Amino acid sequence: NAGVTQTPKFRILKIGQSMTLQCTQDMNHNYMYWYRQDPGMGLKLIYYSVGAGITDKGEVPNGYNVSRSTTEDFPLRLELAAPSQTSVYFCASSYGQPNTEAFFGQGTRLTVV
Amino acid sequence: GQQLNQSPQSMFIQEGEDVSMNCTSSSIFNTWLWYKQDPGEGPVLLIALYKAGELTSNGRLTAQFGITRKDSFLNISASIPSDVGIYFCAGCTGTASKLTFGTGTRLQVTL
Numbered sequence: 001n002a003g004v005t006q007t008p009k010f011r012i013l014k015i016g017q018s019m020t021l022q023c024t025q026d027m028n029h030n031y032m033y034w035y036r037q038d039p040g041m042g043l044k045l046i047y048y049s050v051g052a053g054i055t056d057k058g059e060v061p062n063g064y065n066v067s068r069s070t071t072e073d074f075p076l077r078l079e080l081a082a083p084s085q086t087s088v089y090f091c092a093s094s095y096g097q098p099n100t101e102a103f104f105g106q107g108t109r110l111t112v113v
Numbered sequence: 114g115q116q117l118n119q120s121p122q123s124m125f126i127q128e129g130e131d132v133s134m135n136c137t138s139s140s141i142f143n144t145w146l147w148y149k150q151d152p153g154e155g156p157v158l159l160i161a162l163y164k165a166g167e168l169t170s171n172g173r174l175t176a177q178f179g180i181t182r183k184d185s186f187l188n189i190s191a192s193i194p195s196d197v198g199i200y201f202c203a204g205c206t207g208t209a210s211k212l213t214f215g216t217g218t219r220l221q222v223t224l
Contacts, residue, residue, distance in 0.1 A: 004155075031210050042117070042201055042214035043156070058211065090155050100144045100210040102203075104155030 002026050006091050006105035013081040013112045021076040021108050023091030029103075031096040032074040033058070034066065036087040037107075043090060049074055050096065081112045119202055119215030126192055127223050134200060134218040135186040142204030145178050145185040146212065150199045159200075160187070192222050 007022045025032065030051050035043035035058075045058030049068040063085055065077045074093075078085060088109050092102040119136045126132055136145070144163055148156035160171050162178035162185060169176055175188045185204075189196055199219050203212040 033211070035214075040216075042119075042216045043212075044214075045211055048211060092155075094210055096210050100205045100212075101146065101158055101161050102210070102212055103158070104148075106155050107153075 004091055004093055004103055004105035006089075006108050008108060009106065010109045011111070013078075013110065015081060015083065015112060017081050018077070018079045019081070019110075021078075021089055021091075021110075023074045023076065023105060024072050025074075025091075025093040025103075026072065027093060027103065028071065029093035029095055030071070031094045031102075032068065033092045033094075033102065034064070034074070034076045035090045035092065036060065037090060038087050046076065046089075078110075083112050086110060086112045117202060117204055117213055117215035119218055121218060122216070123219040123221070125221045125223065128192060128194060130192055132189040132192055132196070132220060133186060135184060136202030136204075136215050137184045138204055138213075139183070140206075141182040142206050142213075143182070144205035145176070146203045146205065147174075147176050147185070147187045148201045148203060150201060150217075152198075156201055189220075192220075194222050194224065196220060197222050 004025045033048045034046040037043045044060045047066040049055045088107045091105045094102040147159045150156045160176040167178040173190045199217045202215040
């Protein structure tokens with residue numbers, strides 16, 4: 001029972017570098033989400049997807065891009081890393097309405113220096 | 114955007130004590146969820162509430178969906194050391210099942 005799997009677990013980036021955070025789920029969930037969690041704060045929604053081929057912006061999308069070519073995968077791309085993107089990133093998935101319970105991965109801790 | 118105010122921010126209690134925390138919103142939610150986050154881990158779902166007034170239990174945990182749909186509370190009875198962590202409320206509305214999270218209640222349990 002893998003659930004939601006995120007890679008890598010840790011990463012240090014230099015300012016201006018790019019990277020992709022990987023997320024895959026094996027629960028056949030339609031909905032997938034990317035959140036970021038800053039120290040001492042709750043989670044803020046970056047992007048979400050309600051199915052393969054469909055993505056939409058969340059609360060804090062600037063500086064990020066996503067794609068959803070398959071039901072299982074929902075990668076998050078940072079094109080030009082900035083110190084403000086230092087955070088812990090969580091991917092989540094859910095069946096969607098009416099069952100809105102989201103299941104989370106273990107997170108990717110990203111530091112931009 | 115929507116905001117969830119969660120209180121208290123932190124709690125220090127003794128093992129065996131009961132705990133109560135709550136979450137209030139400026140807007141209505143259709144679903145309330147309570148999550149627990151351990152250090153270095155992702156949030157894990159504790160309880161889901163789908164109906165105004167609903168009271169749901171999961172072992173020593175009890176949560177309620179407020180009648181106004183703008184608040185929820187979580188009670189933990191007879192706390193134990195493994196209850197230590199950060200508890201988040203989350204509200205959901207809309208067709209995309211997007212969650213709005215509170216800022217968390219950090220719980221410490223002393224022996």
